[in-house]
Structures are given as C-alpha cells and as structure tokens.
Amino acid sequence: MAHTELRLDDRWFQDQLGRTIAELRRLVGWDQRELAERASTSQSTISRLETGASAVVDTIVVNRVLLALGARARIEIEAPHLRDRTRQRDRVHARLTQFVATRLERSGWRVATEVPIGEPVPRGWIDLLAYRPIDGAGLIGEVKGDLPDVGELQRQVGFYASAAPWAARALGWRFERTVTFVAALDSDAVRARISFNRELLARSLPGRATELRAWIESTAGPPPRGPTIVLVDPASRRASWVRPVRRPDVRPLAPYRDYTDAARRLAGMRR
DSSP: OOOOOOOOSTTHHHHHHHHHHHHHHHHHTOOHHHHHHHTTSOHHHHHHHHHTOOSSOOHHHHHHHHHHTTOOOOOOOOOGGGHHHHHHTSHHHHHHHHHHHHHHHHTTOEEEEEEEESSSSOSEEEEEEEEETTTTEEEEEEEESOOSOHHHHHHHHHHHHHHHHHHHHHTTOOOSEEEEEEEEEOBHHHHHHHHHTHHHHHHHSOOOHHHHHHHHHOSSSOOOSSOEEEEEOTTOOOSOOOBOOOOTTSSSOOSBSSHHHHHHHHHTSOO
16 A cells, blocks of 8 residues: 555546545544544545545545545656657747648648647657658658657657558548658757767668658659658758758758757748
C-alpha cells in the first residue's frame, strides 16, 4: 500500500479508489463511521466511496479522507503525443513547414500539414503529408528547427512512415509508393549535430538530397534510396531549396547560427 496507481478510465477510477480507501481504513483499524468523523464527512459518503457507487467523485472530500488515513493522492496526466503540438506552433517550425509546403505545391504536389494519426485520439501529428496524383507518389515530411535528440528523430520517422498510409486514405489519397524525409533548419547547430551523428544518420537516413530534389520535381527519376535528411532555409528564394547536408566548416556557411538566431531573424522578415 506504499504506492497505488489509479486509472481514470470508465469505472476503473471509482472502483480502485474505493478499494484503496477501504483497505487503508481496515489497516488503520477504523470502521466507516470513525473515518467519516475524522474526515468531517458522513458514513454514507464513505460507504459510497468505498463501493464506487458515487457517479461523481468529489476530490475535496477524497483528499480529506486520504489525509485522515495518513495518505497522499497524486493524479498524473500524461500526453506525450502533445509535445509535437507545442513544437508545431513555434515560429521557426511554422515558417519551415509553410516554406516546404509551398515549394512542393509549386512542383505539383497536394499538401496537408499537421495531419493527425491515431483513432479515436491522435497519437501524434505528421508535420507534412504530400501526394502527387499523376503517379500516386507520397511524401512524409518531418520538420525540425533543431536536432536535440537524434534517437527520437529516428523513432518519429519510423512511426510516421508506418502510420502515413492510413492518414493519407483519410484525405482521399492512395499512395503507390512513399518517401520519408526530414527538413531541418540550415544552421550551424543543426549541421554540427548531424556531423556528430553522421554514421548513425547515414544508416537510418541514407537518401541523398540530390535524389530527393530530382524526384520531387519530376516523375522521370527514381525515388531516393531511403529516408532522407536535407537542410532548408525558409528565407531562401533560390530554386534549389533542398540543400544537402554539409559540415559546419564547409562553404557556403549556414545562414543561421542556431534556432534562436533563426527565430529572431525570421521574425523581422515579411512572409
């Protein structure tokens, strides 16, 4: 009884809470009436709590009951999939996503952004999903303003690639073949992170930027050899917007030092 977890789904919460209170009360050696007096409530309230008969649980009363028993309650709310939503709403991520979406649309792709995956509750959001009707090609894009965790990036790419076909069908798209890519901010910090994890990324993201760019712009060429990571400057006006990965010391140098520098400079530019 040192630690008990209560699940908040359907009747589980009321039932488990009731069993926990009853067990604690018996361990202390009180009957329901004595616990009620110590918790400043009624015996009937204790009975309803212990049997799970209450349709609505009054957390204030529950807290008094648990304190009287010398116990503390804590409710933890976990929503790991919503971390993406915070990231997707930041300035750099939004500019990167819009930039990539616009360039893809110019090349004949239909584009959807922030596409939810998972039913009935989303387990995540694909940053960018694109479809080329002429050949049924599909693009799954993950947008990154920074690369703090390469391992997490690998897991995201794998998860989104497996979930994308179902998300595409919800949009009325049926992919014949798909390519996954990561569009990362072209900054010194991102280049350094990629360089440090070069061998790991070469195995998990083996495609080349030149292959991806050619495949995006034309149906004639073959798709990249696998998932691909490319660098992107959302302020660029150059036609070749898909940039290959370069080391931090290789020219041309990155247009931004890091995420903070990009956020400051992009904020002062017109879209």
